[in-house]
Amino acid sequence: MKLHFSESIQQLKTLATREILKLTQGNDIISFAGGLPAEDFFPDKSIQSAFVKVFEQGKNSLQYGITEGHSLLREEICKRMLLKGIQANLDQIQITTGSQQAIDLITKVFINRGDTILIENPTYLAALQVFQGYGANVIEVSSDDDGMNLNDLTEKIKRYQPKFIYVTPTFANPTGRVWSKERKQGILQICKQFETILIEDDPYGEIQFNKTTDCSSIYSLHTTNDFNPVLYTSTFSKIVAPALRTGWVIGNENIIQQITKAKQTADIHSSMIDQQALYFLLKDFDLDQHILTICSEYKKRKDQMTHLLKEYEIPAKWVEPQGGMFLWLTMEDSTINSAELLKKAVQKGVAFVPGTVFYTGQAEINTMRLNFTYSAFEQMEKGIKRLQHVLS
Numbered sequence: 001m002k003l004h005f006s007e008s009i010q011q012l013k014t015l016a017t018r019e020i021l022k023l024t025q026g027n028d029i030i031s032f033a034g035g036l037p038a039e040d041f042f043p044d045k046s047i048q049s050a051f052v053k054v055f056e057q058g059k060n061s062l063q064y065g066i067t068e069g070h071s072l073l074r075e076e077i078c079k080r081m082l083l084k085g086i087q088a089n090l091d092q093i094q095i096t097t098g099s100q101q102a103i104d105l106i107t108k109v110f111i112n113r114g115d116t117i118l119i120e121n122p123t124y125l126a127a128l129q130v131f132q133g134y135g136a137n138v139i140e141v142s143s144d145d146d147g148m149n150l151n152d153l154t155e156k157i158k159r160y161q162p163k164f165i166y167v168t169p170t171f172a173n174p175t176g177r178v179w180s181k182e183r184k185q186g187i188l189q190i191c192k193q194f195e196t197i198l199i200e201d202d203p204y205g206e207i208q209f210n211k212t213t214d215c216s217s218i219y220s221l222h223t224t225n226d227f228n229p230v231l232y233t234s235t236f237s238k239i240v241a242p243a244l245r246t247g248w249v250i251g252n253e254n255i256i257q258q259i260t261k262a263k264q265t266a267d268i269h270s271s272m273i274d275q276q277a278l279y280f281l282l283k284d285f286d287l288d289q290h291i292l293t294i295c296s297e298y299k300k301r302k303d304q305m306t307h308l309l310k311e312y313e314i315p316a317k318w319v320e321p322q323g324g325m326f327l328w329l330t331m332e333d334s335t336i337n338s339a340e341l342l343k344k345a346v347q348k349g350v351a352f353v354p355g356t357v358f359y360t361g362q363a364e365i366n367t368m369r370l371n372f373t374y375s376a377f378e379q380m381e382k383g384i385k386r387l388q389h390v391l392s
């Protein structure tokens with residue numbers, strides 16, 4: 001039978017890289033490819049106790065819930081957000097099935113086929129795929145270590161009249177970069193001036209190695225009474241555990257109402273058991289202390305990885321990440337194609353993500369993303385040694 005799939009799904013390309021990375025599963029391959037948190041630090045016992053508490057509440061805890069999300073959990077998130085300078089009432093927050101779903105629902109709410117979205121260069125691959133899946137015209141704005149180039153942004157807003165701009169200003173995936181305060185303030189002003197929505201995706205903001213890094217969110221820089229054009233999204237995936245699939249989006253009430261409508265057709269609501277367990281976890285467990293622990297452990301792993309890259313003379317440059325989970329390497333030899341290199345690397349038992357997948361336009365082929373959080377020290381050394389063999 002001939003299968004007539006939708007244009008949207010046909011537009012979603014399976015990446016050749018993904019097929020290669022599939023080979024890494026179950027084999028003796030050390031993977032720096034996935035964006036995985038370290039399992040060693042998952043607070044499994046506390047999560048288990050939180051689930052026990054949910055079941056102690058009686059059978060009602062197994063019932064359907066409201067689309068907006070568990071009210072008690074939303075209250076707790078609002079309290080946590082206040083500490084980041086983000087003020088929101090309960091009608092301004094929607095719980096989502098991971099922040100990935102927030103990106104999907106926002107796109108569903110705003111994008112008609114052919115509408116333009118402006119993005120950083122490079123940017124988060126799975127967001128790109130959502131945008132392409134909805135048939136958006138995705139345009140890169142040139143970017144450097146401080147964030148988007150605001151002149152290029154202004155020019156592209158005028159030229160394309162985008163429906164929204166998507167950015168990860170704090171410890172970005174894949175580059176690890178943090179936008180300067182000036183750029184954050186600048187983009188907020190530009191979005192207000194041109195009445196353009198800004199999606200601020202912030203899954204890594206709390207994975208901070210150095211207290212002096214300014215991690216203030218763009219959302220929180222809006223301090224006036226006019227319309228705040230920022231939709232802020234974050235997640236428990238990196239600070240608790242990704243399996244709970246719980247994220248949230250905060251923004252203007254009218255926009256949140258539309259997102260709730262979109263979510264109703266997607267999955268009615270996110271898992272109530274997971275949301276209730278997270279609520280009890282936030283009540284009974286010292287999440288802030290836990291975040292301090294993972295930040296300190298991840299910093300050690302990041303230091304170890306950069307040390308090994310030097311020790312094994314990997315011919316590459318990078319900007320030292322001050323948080324997050326990724327190291328973005330640019331090979332000194334600009335003719336190295338890291339997508340080709342990956343094929344050889346997998347044969348030698350090590351994997352990474354070639355930088356090309358994070359671009360929509362002209363890609364820097366000699367770049368790659370390495371995750372430094374997942375592998376413990378011994379594995380990491382073995383992996384970097386293998387990378388050295390691939391390059392020699």
Ligand code: PMP
Nearest residue numbers: 035098099100124173235237247
């Ligand atoms: N945004 C970015 C930039 C990410 O790196 C990720 C996870 N890889 C997500 C969103 C989605 O995370 P989750 O759905 O687990 O919250």
